[in-house]
Amino acid sequence: MQPLTWDETNREALLKEIGERFDTQGYVIIRQFFDQALIEQVKLVCSEKVDALADKLKANGVVEDAMEREPFDKRLYRLFKDRMDLAPKSFDHTLHVAELYELFFNRKLLDVMACFLGEELRLYPNYTVRPKFPLWEGTHVLWHQDGGYTKRKSQHVDSGTEVDTFRMINVWAPLVPATKQNGCMQFIPGSHKLGVVEHVDKEPYIEIVASVLAPLLKDAVDIEVDPGDIVLFNNLMFHYGQPNTSDRIRWSVDWRYQDATQPTNRWTRGHIARSRLEPFAVVQSATEWEKLCSWH
């Protein structure tokens, strides 16, 4: 299926098409949704994290060379290549920086989310930057539904009630081109209609049981996307991160919005992105975002 390309002048027709694809396929790819300038800002945040890790490795005598001249999609791998046991699998607790506010609370994106989830919007407490390393099991994501996690790992939180079906949309954005070779995701279109299926624990992730997955694998499609594009997908979509067989890192960001009138089924409540019921709970600015934390 052809991806859509964002076009502000064609907004209403696009939103209708997004809704239809979302219902039938469970996902939609929108090309050129974010400005490249925003993507560059987010990459800069990631580069600063890599700088900090390089400094630490050097200070501890683990590496002699901080490899400053290596490109964005290689440096972290070069630094940890011979010590993958120390490599970061993801960054999630350190994303409260202004540039990520611009991404997570992006007005255009929240407008789209509001069309499908309503005006009470929460940034779900699961937002992650992933450096997917070449041929390393540590960043290999197995076939799963996010709904499988929330059900299995539910921790009974705030309101005392858990929901079985989340009104939630996952967002996935690449920081470098995501290709079959560097381990782009695969989806099984329509699998969101199967409800939450059985998963088994496979450290550190969970995996859909083979009896459910195997007959559907023939329908899997590659989700190849470029920086600036976004992938929106249903929380019940069967998805998987293929092994990265390139020599470069596949950097990406994933996050989720939920109807904020639902509980999160977690200890953490996430952050209110839009609300008519509780306008004062909305994270108003990058400065406020920087003061908050992911344990909220």
Ligand SMILES: O=C(O)CCC(=O)C(=O)O
């Ligand atoms: O980035 C990947 O390969 C997988 C991401 C994922 O599982 C998710 O966004 O829910």
